Amino acid sequence: MKGFLNLLAKARLIELSDEERALAEAGSPAATGGTPTPATAGNASDLPPPAASRPADPDDPLALPPLAPPPVATADTGQATDDFEGVALxxxxxxxxxxxxxxxxEKLLRLLAxxxxxxxATRKAAVLAMxxxxxxxxxADSVSDAEQKIAALEAYKHQLTAQIDNRALQTGELVNQIKTALDQSTAAIRKQISELEQLLEREVTRAAQETTSVEAGLRQAREAAARETRRLDAEIERLREIPATFKAA
Structure with a gap:
């Protein structure tokens, strides 16, 4: 979640609070003093080799090509939220x-206040007397100053509206890029799921065939051993005639 907030902050879609910014800096590799280590325990030799070092076996689910990373949206979202308010007059x-x-x-406004x-009518007469x-x-100086400042503020309002319209357009393009990336990733993942299901079906069929073959071999071996045992028993009985006949004499 912090990584997702950081991405949105870099895209200028949100503004991180001081606490979130501190957490993001504390969780970065530079702040922790090195690169993060894998969370999986065990000997490295027990892990499967990377896909690049394994032979391209179509029946190996680990040999499927990895998903391509989604395209990163680079549209400029314009000014940050803070830039749209609080500008000094x-x-x-x-x-x-x-x-x-x-x-x-402004000075005349304070006087009127x-x-x-x-x-x-009395207030106007008093100001005219002053x-x-x-x-x-x-x-006339105050009237001219007020009119110029009204014109400046109206122009700034139009500029602000234009900036918001431009940002809305850029945000729409960014959202479309995100949706396109999601659709592409979803299609690729579903394709891999389909390939893995087909792979599983082939593995189940192959295991059943091998089991049948191995069990048939054991059955044939037992039958051969039984026949051989009967043949040896017959020979033993035939040979016993000699000791039974001549050993007693």
């Missing part, structure tokens, strides 16, 4: 080329 405005304003829209207790009393800024 100042970065968006700077990328859109919004110039600094003598009286930024401080006058929220007033009704809309504008008339201070020659360092104008309402």
């Amino acid at each position: 100042t970065d968006i405005f700077a990328a859109a080329g919004v110039a600094d304003s003598p009286y930024p829209a 401080g006058l929220r207790a007033m009704d809309a 504008d008339a009393a201070d020659d360092n800024w104008q309402i």
Whole structure:
């Protein structure tokens, strides 16, 4: 499961948490100080030789060709999830080329928030009075700044939508590659299962034939031994006539 999560993280389909990332690093061969050893116990001489070193015996199930690894999907999934949110507004405005304003829209918004207790007409009149009393800024500056920033944010929204559409397209291609690889692996595995079942059937038939042949050989040997025993018994009886006749005299 950790390996599967690592693959998804490398494909930028998910983001690993700090704990999962630490577990993945701790479980890697480099972190454990060497290459992983096989889990099977016993003497290496007891294991079957690799398929490449065995003769190509069609009746040997171990001689079947190994499955080809599924193709690895390499489609770029675009930005990571974190890149789609939390972008600083100042970065968006700077990328859109919004110039600094003598009286930024955010400053005017704070001023309006401080006058929220007033009704809309009184609040507007108060702001206009402040504008008339201070020659360092104008309402028009804030209006222009707000319009430029609205345009920048709208453009960024369209860009974000385009990126999501592109990522959706790439993700669809990646999913199709994964499904194709699964179909190919499934077909290859089922083919091997069919070949192994046929192999098993041939082995069962051959074992039955060999058993019948061996048992027939034993039966023939017993019959031959019985005939030979009868022949020897007859000869013994024939020879006993001599001791029985002359030994007593």
